[in-house]
Amino acid sequence: MKTLYNILFLITIISFASCRDDFNFEPASGSELTFSKDTVYLDTIFSNIGSSTYNLRVYNNSNKDIKIPAIRLAKGENSNFRLMVDGMPGKSFENVELLAKDSMFIFVETTVDIKQQTNGAEFLYTDEILFQAGSNQQKVNLVTLVKDAVFLYPQKFQNGSYESITINDEQVYGFFLDENDATNGNELEWNNTKPYVIYGAAAVPPGKTLNVTAGTEVHFHRNSALIAFPTSTINAQGSIENSILMQGDRLEPNFEDTPGQWTGVWIGQNSNISIANTVIKNAVNGLLINANNGTASLENVQIYNCEQFGLLLATANVMGKNVVTNNCGRAALAITNGGVYDFTHCTFANYWSRQNQTAAIIDNGDGTLPFALQAQFKNSIIYGNASESIVLVPANNQSNFNFSFDYCLIKFQNTGNRYNTEVFPYNFNNPTNYNNNLIAKNFNEHQPYFSNTQKNKMMITDKATSLINYGNSLFAQQVPNDLLGNSRLTAPDLGAYQHVTSSVD
Known part of the structure; x- marks a missing residue:
């Protein structure tokens, strides 16, 4: 009987806990957030070829659980960058929750058609990730070099x-x-x-x-x-x-x-x-x-x-x-x-x-x-x-x-x-x-x-x-010159190069 009582007590505690609403997320004011970097540099890509995935870490430095009202790309749906926030892909997100003293990753990718942007052989494509919190807005820059080919x-x-x-x-x-x-x-x-x-x-x-x-x-x-x-x-x-x-x-x-x-x-x-x-x-x-x-x-x-x-x-x-x-x-x-x-x-x-x-x-x-x-x-x-x-x-x-x-x-x-x-x-x-x-x-x-x-x-x-x-x-x-064009006629060393000083690396 005692065993049955313990089981019923445990079930009651679990049910009670599941119904509680201890996690009250307060709207972020903007002062709580810091970032692992102020600019995410995506390495050079070719036109119409997708980039690798890069990450940005967002920190909640406060002692309270917060809700970020909006995270979005400045260029909106027209942006050539793509985000993944909390496991969800998109270009705009609302009410993103972040626990006290916790952090989250935002993953960034891009694909750019250079012909829709410029007539040049290469150019810098940029955008911003905007973090809206009340009247405060924080941002992280996104930069990638796009080459035509x-x-x-x-x-x-x-x-x-x-x-x-x-x-x-x-x-x-x-x-x-x-x-x-x-x-x-x-x-x-x-x-x-x-x-x-x-x-x-x-x-x-x-x-x-x-x-x-x-x-x-x-x-x-x-x-x-x-x-x-x-x-x-x-x-x-x-x-x-x-x-x-x-x-x-x-x-x-x-x-x-x-x-x-x-x-x-x-x-x-x-x-x-x-x-x-x-x-x-x-x-x-x-x-x-x-x-x-x-x-x-x-x-x-x-x-x-x-x-x-x-x-x-x-x-x-x-x-x-x-x-x-x-x-x-x-x-x-x-x-x-x-x-x-x-x-x-x-x-x-x-x-x-x-x-x-x-x-x-x-x-x-x-x-x-x-x-x-x-x-x-x-x-x-x-x-x-x-x-x-x-x-x-x-x-x-x-x-x-x-x-x-x-x-x-x-x-x-x-x-x-x-x-x-x-x-x-x-x-x-x-x-x-x-x-x-x-x-x-x-x-x-x-x-x-x-x-x-x-x-x-x-x-x-x-x-x-x-x-x-x-x-x-x-x-x-x-072979009168080495691979760098240096003459070897008067004192040839072995190999494809004449020797250099040991400080050169």
């Missing part, structure tokens, strides 16, 4: 399907660049007037050439790529003062160095590429060249933050000068199925934060003649945070696996003596394959002392004394 994407057909292209017998969401496009004009001529935003696989048609001029910015949406079809060419010629940039389309600082945002640049069989003063970053594979026609020319090319490989070369023919890589998930440079390669004053570095990566991987497939390897590395750096910076995988011992490192820095610690350094291919005393190199066999030996590997500043500093003026002058004459 040339948008390239597959067409949608009347039946609801989308344009596609065929790659390896598969239909892929993509399109061929058109030199007589009704909207964009000649899509095979890219310039620096506006950025380009790519959706899907943008393909250079067979027999055509895509020309990219200095200062051009190309932004790729997720799973998008630039592809050179057989017999086509990509000709990207930046300058030292005005480099070409290829990266993802997320412009927020949090995505500045995020790998895997887009697929990469693919150079298909029998196509070719000439690329100079260009930065490729944040892709899955930065630049893939597969059995190209002629010699692919890479000069002053930087490839960073790739989910798998920075430079992936398959039975290719490549000449590289002042090529720099860093932060790649599997390898900064991967040469597979042989090919012909000549790299001078390059820095193949890899400081990826996780294990099972290296700076360079080289193989010659099954070792047969079609996959014969001929690779030369001169006055270059092959280094990273892995114990061994090169992984050589010859088929059938030395058969069709020809390579040479001349006046290079190679990190090779041979952890646990896993490799036999007295026989091919790691016999560093064999002058046929290794000539006048610096072999870093521990962490302290021949350190390059890069300026800042996290920020991809891969210049060696003045602390790297063994690398300074170590380069062969004959090789330096083939």
Whole structure:
């Protein structure tokens, strides 16, 4: 009986509590509210592409529960900003409750059509969040930079399907660049007037050439790529003062160095590429060249933050000068199925934060003649945070696996003596394959002392004394200036840059 009494008493207490109206919210006067910031800066967005979500925290500093009569955007329903208050989306809210000494988040997004605002290439779009409390009104500013762009994407057909292209017998969401496009004009001529935003696989048609001029910015949406079809060419010629940039389309600082945002640049069989003063970053594979026609020319090319490989070369023919890589998930440079390669004053570095990566991987497939390897590395750096910076995988011992490192820095610690350094291919005393190199066999030996590997500043500093003026002058004459345009003819350092002072980061 006592148990039953206790249960009935508990039910009565709960019912009584549920009917009480202890929470009396008083109208806010305006003096109670403070904010985490007086201006919410939304990072740069492209026209008609939604922003990330940003937040503002609103504090009730008083000892009373308050009700904010109105929270609204100054431009009302015409505003291009969107709010979420207390879990509810909208642009205007009434009687928003906030407990004493409590806070709440307001989430902000925006999408802006630049053509409805201005004729310029970019502009600042602003609004205000107004907090109305009696006769007092508080505000928080909203600011975002909107950039116009040339948008390239597959067409949608009347039946609801989308344009596609065929790659390896598969239909892929993509399109061929058109030199007589009704909207964009000649899509095979890219310039620096506006950025380009790519959706899907943008393909250079067979027999055509895509020309990219200095200062051009190309932004790729997720799973998008630039592809050179057989017999086509990509000709990207930046300058030292005005480099070409290829990266993802997320412009927020949090995505500045995020790998895997887009697929990469693919150079298909029998196509070719000439690329100079260009930065490729944040892709899955930065630049893939597969059995190209002629010699692919890479000069002053930087490839960073790739989910798998920075430079992936398959039975290719490549000449590289002042090529720099860093932060790649599997390898900064991967040469597979042989090919012909000549790299001078390059820095193949890899400081990826996780294990099972290296700076360079080289193989010659099954070792047969079609996959014969001929690779030369001169006055270059092959280094990273892995114990061994090169992984050589010859088929059938030395058969069709020809390579040479001349006046290079190679990190090779041979952890646990896993490799036999007295026989091919790691016999560093064999002058046929290794000539006048610096072999870093521990962490302290021949350190390059890069300026800042996290920020991809891969210049060696003045602390790297063994690398300074170590380069062969004959090789330096083939690449007389470093990636920044500094002369190296009188005292060539190893790698793509002449050294800088250690205070530069």
